[in-house]
Amino acid sequence: MDEEEEKLHILVFPFMAQGHVIPMIDTAKIFASRGLKVTVVTTPLNAPLFSKNLRRSFPSIAVETLEFPAAAAGLPPDCENFDVSMGFDAVTKFFVAAEMLQSPFENLLAETRPDCVLADWFFPWTTDSAAKFGIPRLVFRGTNFFASCLSELTRIHQPHKRVGSESDPFPVPGLPGPPVFLSIDQMPVIDRLLGGETFVGKVFERVAEAESKSYGTIHNTIYEFEPRYADLYMKELGRRAWSIGPVSLCNVGIEDRASRGKESSIDEHSCLRFLNSKKPRSVVYVCFGTLANFSDPQLKEIAAGLESSGREFVWVVRRETNRGGGGGGGDDSWLPAGFEERMEGKGLIIRGWAPQALILDHVAVGGFVTHCGWNSTLEGITAGLPMVTWPVTAEQFYNEKLLTEILGIGIAVVGVKVGSGAVADAVGRMMAEEGEEAAEMRRKAGELGRIARRAVEEGGSSYGNVSALIGELKRDLRRRGK
Ligand SMILES: *[C@@H]1O[C@H](CO)[C@@H](O)[C@H](O)[C@H]1NC(C)=O
Numbered sequence: 001m002d003e004e005e006e007k008l009h010i011l012v013f014p015f016m017a018q019g020h021v022i023p024m025i026d027t028a029k030i031f032a033s034r035g036l037k038v039t040v041v042t043t044p045l046n047a048p049l050f051s052k053n054l055r056r057s058f059p060s061i062a063v064e065t066l067e068f069p070a071a072a073a074g075l076p077p078d079c080e081n082f083d084v085s086m087g088f089d090a091v092t093k094f095f096v097a098a099e100m101l102q103s104p105f106e107n108l109l110a111e112t113r114p115d116c117v118l119a120d121w122f123f124p125w126t127t128d129s130a131a132k133f134g135i136p137r138l139v140f141r142g143t144n145f146f147a148s149c150l151s152e153l154t155r156i157h158q159p160h161k162r163v164g165s166e167s168d169p170f171p172v173p174g175l176p177g178p179p180v181f182l183s184i185d186q187m188p189v190i191d192r193l194l195g196g197e198t199f200v201g202k203v204f205e206r207v208a209e210a211e212s213k214s215y216g217t218i219h220n221t222i223y224e225f226e227p228r229y230a231d232l233y234m235k236e237l238g239r240r241a242w243s244i245g246p247v248s249l250c251n252v253g254i255e256d257r258a259s260r261g262k263e264s265s266i267d268e269h270s271c272l273r274f275l276n277s278k279k280p281r282s283v284v285y286v287c288f289g290t291l292a293n294f295s296d297p298q299l300k301e302i303a304a305g306l307e308s309s310g311r312e313f314v315w316v317v318r319r320e321t322n323r324g325g326g327g328g329g330g331d332d333s334w335l336p337a338g339f340e341e342r343m344e345g346k347g348l349i350i351r352g353w354a355p356q357a358l359i360l361d362h363v364a365v366g367g368f369v370t371h372c373g374w375n376s377t378l379e380g381i382t383a384g385l386p387m388v389t390w391p392v393t394a395e396q397f398y399n400e401k402l403l404t405e406i407l408g409i410g411i412a413v414v415g416v417k418v419g420s421g422a423v424a425d426a427v428g429r430m431m432a433e434e435g436e437e438a439a440e441m442r443r444k445a446g447e448l449g450r451i452a453r454r455a456v457e458e459g460g461s462s463y464g465n466v467s468a469l470i471g472e473l474k475r476d477l478r479r480r481g482k
């Protein structure tokens with residue numbers, strides 16, 4: 001058998017949402033760099049977001065597009081990108097449109113005849129589609145095992161159906177190790193809808209079912225971070241799973257030089273100049289992700305808290321410009337009077353996009369105030385930073401518990417409205433030069449960062465899991481007589 005014939009062909013199908021696409025493209029690169037033939041499937045408006053980068057860094061990866069039936073599902077015709085903030089009605093329509101992709105997707109399978117499909121967990125029907133062609137479907141579950149276990153255990157045992165109110169804590173049944181308490185208001189909407197009558201709830205029933213019938217799942221995490229929950233997921237919950245994270249590290253040393261160059265902006269330069277002038281580990285980085293939408297009073301409390309903490313900071317504010325009456329950009333009524341003048345040289349406010357990975361990796365940064373989106377969280381862990389955790393939505397509360405209760409590198413900020421005193425207190429505790437708590441968090445965070453970076457190198461656990469997965473796929477393929 002010649003080389004070409006041996007080459008495994010994997011079709012990668014990310015869900016059309018930024019947080020889903022980026023790590024799946026990274027995963028596609030990982031498979032390509034390990035010698036697989038890779039085809040990425042997406043929609044016409046999503047393709048340009050990454051195809052240029054792929055053409056430059058991984059020209060061997062093919063990109064195929066499927067027309068997205070937005071209009072047929074009652075969405076605006078150019079709506080090809082999912083975003084929870086679009087509201088429940090549009091979310092439902094988006095899932096309706098996504099299901100309509102099934103038959104064109106199957107036509108593509110007939111044409112391209114891949115050996116394996118790796119599809120986002122939001123596409124439950126791809127398990128059946130792949131089965132029609134006798135090929136395995138892998139589920140991309142871009143999260144960690146701990147969060148997956150909480151979702152699965154609440155789905156199975158429905159403990160939240162037995163509490164009095166949304167804020168009543170209940171222990172998660174079936175979890176090994178220290179008891180973990182949740183309340184309904186800390187559960188992702190998806191987990192709350194399971195077992196209910198809504199269309200989206202039914203989609204996620206099928207997601208769980210498809211996952212158990214699929215070949216296995218890929219998690220963007222590191223086995224050593226959470227062996228107890230990885231084992232629970234695989235042994236008790238009976239899922240096959242491979243942890244291959246942090247997938248974003250695939251960009252280091254391969255093509256990141258080029259994309260770093262491309263991304264340079266005035267922000268990046270002024271940001272680096274600011275950080276270069278600071279002492280090691282002295283600056284707090286504050287960023288709540290793309291979706292967090294804090295009210296003006298809450299932003300004022302954060303500002304006042306940062307000021308009274310006395311710490312130097314970089315604060316990314318993704319504030320909608322259409323608020324505060326009249327629209328337009330430069331409305332800073334959400335800042336305390338004279339704030340930026342007083343913070344001159346001490347604090348840098350970035351409005352909009354920030355070169356996050358670059359900031360997190362800078363020696364001057366000593367701590368991260370985060371909304372606990374897994375993408376950001378993993379970047380923070382990889383950079384070896386302790387964190388102040390401030391979850392807002394989705395599975396961010398699960399990630400917070402992993403950081404604070406399991407890994408011991410996070411300090412939780414609690415409450416729907418958080419006052420400046422609580423902000424200053426949490427930041428102060430994280431950044432303290434003295435005392436056991438901060439020292440211990442720094443030590444653990446540093447160790448986890450080293451583990452994460454080692455995991456993706458040859459001999460590391462994530463590298464090994466990729467090899468194991470490819471090996472199994474090839475063995476199965478031979479067994480099926482191809
Ligand atoms: C994580 O999010 C940041 C900010 O939105 C983005 O720049 C980065 O590419 C994302 N990384 C991954 C792996 O999704």
Ligand SMILES: *[C@@H]1O[C@H](CO)[C@@H](O)[C@H](O)[C@H]1NC(C)=O
Pocket residue numbers: 085293294295296320323
């Ligand atoms: C953000 O919050 C404001 C009010 O504080 C609201 O009007 C707006 O719709 C919110 N936007 C999103 C995307 O949630």
Ligand SMILES: *[C@@H]1O[C@H](CO)[C@@H](O)[C@H](O)[C@H]1NC(C)=O
Pocket residue numbers: 223241242243460461462464465468469
């Ligand atoms: C993934 O790596 C871990 C740690 O090396 C190992 O225990 C586990 O068996 C691997 N998983 C698979 C499916 O090979």
